[in-house]
Amino acid sequence: MSGLAVDLTLDLPGFRLAVSQGFAPSGLTAVFGPSGSGKSSLLRVIAGLETRAQGRVSFDGQDWQGPGCFVPPHRRAIGYVFQDARLFAHLSVAGNLAYAERRARKAGRNPDRSGIVAALGLEGLLTRRPSGLSGGEAQRVAMARALMTAPRLLLMDEPLSALDDAAKGAILPYIEAIRDGMRVPVIYVSHSVSEVARLAHHIVMLEAGEVRRAGLAQDILSDPAAAPAFGIRAAGSVLRAQVLAHHDDGLSELAVAGGRLLVPGFAAVMGAKVRVRIAAQDVILSRQRPEGLSALNVLEGELTDLRQGQGPGVMVRLRMGADQDVLARITQRSARALALAPGQRCFAVIKSLSIAPLDVGGSGPT
Ligand SMILES: Nc1ncnc2c1ncn2[C@@H]1O[C@H](COP(=O)(O)OP(=O)(O)OP(=O)(O)O)[C@@H](O)[C@H]1O
Incomplete structure (x- = not known):
């Protein structure tokens, strides 16, 4: 072996x-x-x-x-x-x-x-x-x-x-x-x-x-069941991404499963493969494609799991396609209000500035 x-x-x-x-x-x-x-x-x-x-x-x-x-x-x-x-x-x-x-x-x-x-x-x-x-x-x-x-x-x-x-x-x-x-x-x-x-x-x-x-x-x-071991405030998923553009306003644009992601600018050549960590508590969920928001990133996926924690929170996993998941931490109250259930199409809303420089790195030969 x-x-x-x-x-x-x-x-x-x-x-x-x-x-x-x-x-x-x-x-x-x-x-x-x-x-x-x-x-x-x-x-x-x-x-x-x-x-x-x-x-x-x-x-x-x-x-x-x-x-x-x-x-x-x-x-x-x-x-x-x-x-x-x-x-x-x-x-x-x-x-x-x-x-x-x-x-x-x-x-x-x-x-x-x-x-x-x-x-x-x-x-x-x-x-x-x-x-x-x-x-x-x-x-x-x-x-x-x-x-x-x-x-x-x-x-x-x-x-x-x-x-x-x-x-x-x-x-x-x-x-x-x-x-x-x-x-x-x-x-x-x-x-x-x-x-x-x-x-x-x-x-x-x-x-x-x-x-x-x-x-x-x-x-x-990205497994909701593992989130408590990571600490629910630190839990989050990792998305594979590819650098599409560096914009004049200081943002870099990435292609990810489920859409595009604008993140604070970082140094990487066009086309470079990177990985981006998205903390679960920085994700907002919506059943419809949201409009009129200041948040720049909206990724569409399918809700696959919901897992209730000990406190007021729920961990929700969205599958964005091709084994790429986003983990979202929302309140039980919101999960009930949205009547969230596995199988639904959902939108993950992510603020660009919630992604810190340490969260973006080289993806390596995975
Ligand atoms: N030489 C030793 N003699 C006795 N007990 C030890 C010895 N080395 C480690 N331990 C005990 O073994 C347990 C595991 O320690 P270890 O350092 O492997 O954990 P760790 O996960 O690396 O912790 P940390 O993140 O704090 O470094 C602890 O309870 C520690 O007190």
Whole structure:
């Protein structure tokens, strides 16, 4: 079997991790879950850093851990990026990269040094010391250093959690470049829904040490039943889109299933494929095509599910066509007033300005 497969338990005082899961052999899989759900522990077991784990870990059909077998961490060809950059303070950026490259070459692997430096935008930083780098720059170096080991699998444990929003926004395109250009499967731990929506092809959702859901990111993100796990205020769907135009008034126009979408302008070439996250609470529903509204975006779709929450809200899924869904969070009162039911044609109204720059990113080879 290609890719990573785990079937393991890890007993810690007061906590048990029990995961039996295959991971996609390419692209970025987000391991998502609340604090304490076991995300970092799972990564540590995969990397071979947790010797107390029982069971099996295999990659591309080769056992890393199993009955009578335990491949030590340095022989697993894994790249690991932590929350903090953990660079060697006494070495320059180039020195940090060279250290990793030597390790890779000793193990018979050949990293693409110039490709990695270019993908992470490090050309101008190579002579700098870690103490002179911003948090975002240091994380880019940490990612490059992990890639310089020519890993077969890249593990990233909340690499953006120490950065502010501006630095996160600046670094996300580099993570997309790794995801789309480096041909290494990435397992990316996060408890940020917006990061997961921006980056993930697949999601493995952990709760209390167990997998609650696993599958394609777009399916899980737009599933009303999964919304409580993401947090109902953060829940939302991801639409695949293509850039049609950049307008003089600062808006970019995208083609999506169900219509066109005007979003705050962003840099991308015409025709580029992107993904757009639409938060469920920013969507208004209408049974008729609305007119005379200030909101610029109206997408038509078919109502497929309604799911009542604990409070006054209802999550509604609209299918826009070709496995593209929009999730809307409205009140039960509105759902009753509109007599909403599965099978109806409905219109989703979305304010352009509710879509933030972090919500639009490269789609990757999905
Ligand atoms: N070395 C350890 N010894 C004992 N308990 C541990 C150890 N490492 C983690 N735990 C416990 O295991 C549970 C899962 O922790 P883990 O760090 O894997 O969760 P997480 O989902 O990554 O959380 P966070 O998002 O806060 O980093 C927690 O209850 C934690 O206290």
